[in-house]
Amino acid sequence: MAFDSLQAFWLMDGHGPYVWTCYGVFLAGLVGLALWSRHRRKVVIREQQRQLARDRQDQGESTPAAAATFSRIHPS
């Protein structure tokens, strides 16, 4: 550790506010990007599943069991 105590680590000789603001905004930006991107893919998949279900109903095919499989989403 380059610091003697946690207190010193937090204060950074008076530069703490600057350093911690930067790291906070940086991590928030990256986490936000990651969550937003994942969420978007999830939404698109869900929307298209709904669309598919609607199309099938229009064609007269009843697919009551399908809803169970549609909710199984593991985007990774």
Add this chain to the structure above:
Amino acid sequence: MWQFFHKLGSPKWFYGIANRFMPWLFWLGLALLLGGLVWGLAFAPKDYLQGNSYRIIFIHVPSAFLAQSVYVMMAVAGVVTLVWRMKLADLFVKAAAPVGAVLTFLALFTGAVWGKPTWGTWWIWDARLTSMLILLFLYLGVVFLGSAISDEKSSARAVAVLVLVGVVNIPIIKYSVEWWNTLHQPATFKLTEKPSMPAEMWVPLLLSVLGLYLLFGWLACLRMQTEILIRERRTRWVKDFVSTGGH
């Protein structure tokens, strides 16, 4: 070679390949980035001149570095779009532009916060800072232009042209600190020379740059997959894929 190139043009093939690589990109990138940041924040020695405020370098340089190289990648993809009309290249540009915009913003923001205690000002209209601000506008322009044109083909071409016109800004950013008097100092990290800092400072910096690169790769894959699903929604494979759960 050409066969591979054409295969790369197939969105379906790309979707599967991306799925295989993404966990690696994500976890390796996260480990490298967090390792670099913790090392830089808590264990790297402080600077003789700036003290602890220089620790902002461990996020400022990776953001700025990525912001520029993402733009170069987009420009290469732009050429591919215009010459080969490859769908995947356009998908990459559309997927990467918002990420590049966020990275550029982060570089500018961390730079401003770092500038206050070191230089004595948040902002100065010097060549480096101004050209970096132009890069942010270019990214935003690409994002808006892409969403403003609904026709897929004309949108791809217009965006590619804008990206290519903007690419002249990249050497200006890079060499601004050498061509003109700027308040910003020249680069610490150069490809050809030894970095002008000791290993206990540049190793964590290198780790966080590499980590952010990999995380960008992950984000780009994820966002390209989303774009593929939207554009190829009428194809057989996407319908099958979606109805089997989407993974």
Add this chain to the structure above:
Amino acid sequence: MHPVRKKRLTIILFLLAGLSVAVGLTTYALRQNINVFYDPSEIAAGDAPVDARIRAGGMVEAGSVVRSSEDLTVRFRVTDYAEAVTVQYTGILPDLFAEGQGVVAIGRLQADGTFVAEQVLAKHDENYMPPEVSDSLKKAGHPGSDTGASAEQTGY
């Protein structure tokens, strides 16, 4: 490569080359305006306008800093190792301000050649090192990274 694609690629490359030349010429023409500050040589040569708000930059000459005993006024010489200009400033200096360090002063050049600054910004170079290394370098006779050699190379 398909001839159509080859043609497209050639057109793009030509357009890019033309664009770069245009931007290059523009920035070359604007180079003085793009510079964020005048250096002491330019000021000594009379390139800088008198009594207009400009920026002057260079290294703080070692041993030139004189602080007023009454207020926060400080006078120092800024040099580019060829010419030097005297700067007068009243106010709080940035933490990094020191003899041998780079500065950019914002203010007006007076008719007598002194530069009255409203604001002084610190400029540092791209070298980072732990305090111990800097100390031992100083002991060995190198004044840290602020040696003339590195300053000349990087343009402070």
